[in-house]
Amino acid sequence: MSSRKTGRIDALADALARRGVLHLREAAALLGVSEMTVRRDVGAHPERFTYLGGHIVSADDVAGGYELDREADSHAGAKLAACRHALRLIAPDDTIFIDCGSTLVHLAQQIPADLPLTAICYSLNVANCLAAKPNVRMILLGGIYHPASATFSSGEWLEPLGRLGINKAFISAGGVDVQRGASCSHFHEVPIKQKAIAGAIESHLVVDVSKFGLVKPAFFAKLSDFRSILTEEGARAAPVDA
Amino acid sequence: MSSRKTGRIDALADALARRGVLHLREAAALLGVSEMTVRRDVGAHPERFTYLGGHIVSADDVAGGYELDREADSHAGAKLAACRHALRLIAPDDTIFIDCGSTLVHLAQQIPADLPLTAICYSLNVANCLAAKPNVRMILLGGIYHPASATFSSGEWLEPLGRLGINKAFISAGGVDVQRGASCSHFHEVPIKQKAIAGAIESHLVVDVSKFGLVKPAFFAKLSDFRSILTEEGARAAPVDA
C-alpha cells in the first residue's frame, strides 16, 4: 500500500529528530508534497507525531513527561519542588549520581544548560534528559533493560561504578519508613543504589512526602545513610540513626 | 517587579511537566489570567517555553535533538531500503547486535512489535527505539556518552561484550573502500564494532551506496569480515578477500 508513504513518514521523523519542530509549510516543501498530504500523514501516525497548530513535533517530546507509572504525574508539582532543593546543592564541576524514577527525571530536566557537570545514571529517561545538556558529561551504566522502570541492571558492568568518584548522589525511593529505611519496587536497582551511596561523598534522598509511611518490596538504605532528605516541603537533615 | 509574575511562570512549568502540552485557553484558565497575559508570559521566557500555534510546550522538549550528522536524512530513503534487507535476515529469538548511526536507527525502528529478540546496542538513539518494542530484550553497553554520535564508549564495560553470544551483527560505516575496508568517524567506536564482529556468528554491513568510495579517519574492518553488504540496491555477498 505504501512504500512511498512509509518513506515520507520516515523522512519526517528524521527531520524532526534533527530540527525539533517543523512547520507544516516546511515539511510540505521538504517532502515535496502538498500541505494537505503532510497533514494526513501526521494525523495517521499519532503515535509518532504530535501536531500542534501548524507545527509538527515528535510525539515522545511531548509525551506528557515520562510517566513511568500512572502515579508519575500525580505529584509532579511536589516532585518538581523537591528537585529544586536538590538543584541548589549542585555546584559547577561536581560529579553527581542521579537515581532512576520520575522524581529524578525532573531533576535532570532542570539542570541549567550552562552548568558543567559529570553525571552518572542508569535510567534511560534520565539519560535522555542529560543527553540534551551540552555541558553535562554523562556516564550511563548499561546492562539489561528493564521496561517497567526504564532502567538497566548492571550485572557485570556494576563493578566499575565503585571506581567512579561521586561527589553527590541523589537517590529516590518508592517508600520511606523511619524504622526500616528507604525501599523501592525493583530488586535489580538495589545494588546500584547501594554502590552509589557507598561511593558518594554525600547522598541525598529526594522524594515527595506522599512516600512517607509507604513500604516497597526492596529495602536498600537506612535513612541515616543520607545527609539530607529533600521533599517539596524543604530540606531536612536525615535522622542520625535508624 | 514580578513576584506574582514569577509565580505564574513556575505554575506554568509545573503544569507542563505534568501534562506535556497546554493549550493557551487551558493555561489562562489554570492561572486565572487572560489569554493575552499567558501569551506575554510565554513570549517573555523563550528559554523555558516554546509556543506553537496556541499551544505551550516545555522548551527542552523541542530542543532539536540528535543530529548525528548533517547528512542524516539526505539518504533516508536509501537507508530505509537497506534496512529492509537487514530485517529479512532476522529470525525470532535471535540475538542481534545493532551498531550506531542513523542507518541502523531505521533498522531498530522497523523491528516488528511481535518479533521476540535479544538486541545489543550502544547508541542512545537505537536504545530509545528498542525500548519501545515490548518483545525485545535490550542490552545497552554503557559508558561515557559522546554527543557527536549519541553513542557510549564502553571502556571498562567493554570486556563483557565478548561473553555475549551474538547471532547476527548489523554494522554501519561512514565510508566503504574496497581495498582498505570499512571506516567510521569516531575512534571510540572501533573497539566496540570489532568486538561485536569478532563475537558474532555472522556480520552484515548495512550502508547506503553513497558511502562507497568514502574514507573516514578510523578503519575498523575488512570487507571480507562481513558475510554480506546490504544497501538499498540489494544484498550482495562481501568480497571473499580484501
Place this chain on the structure above:
DNA sequence: CGAAAAATGTTAGAATAATCACATTCCGGG
C-alpha cells in the same frame, strides 16, 4: 488494457490564532 480503489491535490468557507491600539487595574512612593 481498463476499471476500481487508494492516494494526492485544490479550493473555498468556517474556525482559530496573532497583533495592535487603547482601556483598565494594581502597586509603591511622594
Place this chain on the structure above:
DNA sequence: CCCGGAATGTGATTATTCTAACATTTTTCG
C-alpha cells in the same frame, strides 16, 4: 490620598490554520 508607571484586560482587525467536499492522479489487479 493621589500620582505615575507597570501589568493586565478588551475588542476590532488581520493573518493563519482547519475542515470537508470534490477533482485529479497514481496504483492495483482482474
